[in-house]
Amino acid sequence: MASLRSVIKTTAPRLGLGRARRFYSIPSAAKQDVRIVEVGPRDGLQNEKASIIPVEVKVELINRLARAGAMTIEAGSFVSPKWVPQMAGTAQVLQGIKKFPGVHYPVLVPNERGLDDLLQLLDANPGLTDEIAVFTAASNGFARANLNCTVLESLVRLGGVVRRARERGLRVRGYVSVVVECPYEGRTGYGRVREVVRELVDMGCYEVSLGETVGRGRPHQVAEMIEEVKKGVSVDLLAGHFHDTYGTGVANVMTALQHGIRTIDSSVGGLGGCPYSPGATGNVATEDVVYALQESPYHVVGSSSGNTIDLEQICDIGWWISEQLGRTSVSRVERAMRSRKSK
Numbered sequence: 569m570a571s572l573r574s575v576i577k578t579t580a581p582r583l584g585l586g587r588a589r590r591f592y593s594i595p596s597a598a599k600q601d602v603r604i605v606e607v608g609p610r611d612g613l614q615n616e617k618a619s620i621i622p623v624e625v626k627v628e629l630i631n632r633l634a635r636a637g638a639m640t641i642e643a644g645s646f647v648s649p650k651w652v653p654q655m656a657g658t659a660q661v662l663q664g665i666k667k668f669p670g671v672h673y674p675v676l677v678p679n680e681r682g683l684d685d686l687l688q689l690l691d692a693n694p695g696l697t698d699e700i701a702v703f704t705a706a707s708n709g710f711a712r713a714n715l716n717c718t719v720l721e722s723l724v725r726l727g728g729v730v731r732r733a734r735e736r737g738l739r740v741r742g743y744v745s746v747v748v749e750c751p752y753e754g755r756t757g758y759g760r761v762r763e764v765v766r767e768l769v770d771m772g773c774y775e776v777s778l779g780e781t782v783g784r785g786r787p788h789q790v791a792e793m794i795e796e797v798k799k800g801v802s803v804d805l806l807a808g809h810f811h812d813t814y815g816t817g818v819a820n821v822m823t824a825l826q827h828g829i830r831t832i833d834s835s836v837g838g839l840g841g842c843p844y845s846p847g848a849t850g851n852v853a854t855e856d857v858v859y860a861l862q863e864s865p866y867h868v869v870g871s872s873s874g875n876t877i878d879l880e881q882i883c884d885i886g887w888w889i890s891e892q893l894g895r896t897s898v899s900r901v902e903r904a905m906r907s908r909k910s911k
């Protein structure tokens with residue numbers, strides 16, 4: 569079997585890395601940029617059951633994330649407070665955060681009512697956000713549970729939302745949930761995922777995030793799903809969103825990157841879960857993704873010094889927000905770094 573050294577010797581020049589460089593010395597110019605969408609303040613907090621998280625804590629979380637270098641931070645949702653009580657204060661959150669230059673603060677909008685509320689807020693306070701995210705699913709079972717309508721009905725509804733938002737100059741991102749498996753219908757047909765993604769792109773979404781909502785997906789399934797979706801849309805319009813219920817989150821992120829995706833959603837401290845995906849845990853932790861990509865052929869783009877997301881700071885934020893919620897961070901990297909420091 570070829571030694572690692574000889575493999576590097578033959579592959580490094582092909583990758584444009586010069587002669588036999590070690591992996592940890594890959595020059596940054598040769599690296600592929602990876603964009604992280606930090607979903608902790610939205611996906612991370614929306615499912616908290618114990619008590620309503622104060623607006624000040626959410627504001628502090630978002631400001632800390634921006635300081636650590638996060639470039640896109642989901643700030644909340646304009647959804648029905650009866651459906652998702654934790655997101656009720658999103659207007660106050662948007663008004664409370666410090667706006668860091670170049671950072672986007674998207675909010676989820678499920679329907680015209682949510683968009684009306686947001687636009688009214690923006691009329692009075694222009695510049696609070698420049699982006700919304702709309703969401704649907706690849707199965708009717710999940711769409712009914714999450715949106716009280718079928719996939720088709722949701723797409724019809726979202727068509728008007730996307731059009732009006734774009735007319736107001738907002739960027740629109742799309743989500744498709746249950747891209748591998750649905751908690752109500754079982755395995756998802758990947759052709760269905762492709763069709764729904766295509767609809768969202770045709771509507772005007774600049775990017776569609778593939779939601780592995782349940783967190784049971786395995787890397788080979790994620791690979792098959794992405795390859796099927798790529799038959800319908802260009803891979804640079806796709807993002808990966810992996811919950812980590814069965815511990816395959818980082819492996820699924822790496823698989824998505826290998827299949828050409830360059831935008832990854834993650835959640836500080838591994839917080840979260842969808843209220844309508846029973847049993848699913850949080851997103852893959854931002855700390856774990858940033859760590860996995862250090863010294864790799866990928867570069868996590870960020871706004872902090874070194875133009876990346878600062879791992880130490882993200883770990884501290886994961887620890888801090890988990891404490892606020894009365895628990896410890898589920899990020900493996902955060903725990904490992906803390907334990908090394910304490911020795």
Ligand SMILES: CC(C)(COP(=O)([O-])OP(=O)([O-])OC[C@H]1O[C@@H](n2cnc3c(N)ncnc32)[C@H](O)[C@@H]1OP(=O)([O-])[O-])[C@@H](O)C(=O)NCCC(=O)NCCSC(=O)C[C@@](C)(O)CC(=O)[O-]
Pocket residue numbers: 611614645646647648649650651652676678679681682683703714715716743744745746779780781809841842843844
């Ligand atoms: C879409 C609806 C509203 C339909 O819910 P509905 O009950 O069918 O709505 P409706 O139009 O019949 O209205 C019922 C009441 O809700 C009000 N209402 C209606 N819309 C709004 C609104 N926007 N904001 C505030 N209030 C609203 C409306 O005004 C009315 O008030 P009432 O007359 O009874 O007093 C509901 O199903 C909903 O809010 N769903 C959102 C669920 C949600 O936020 N899920 C989590 C986010 S998605 C996710 O986590 C997955 C993702 C993105 O992370 C990717 C992945 O992991 O897969």
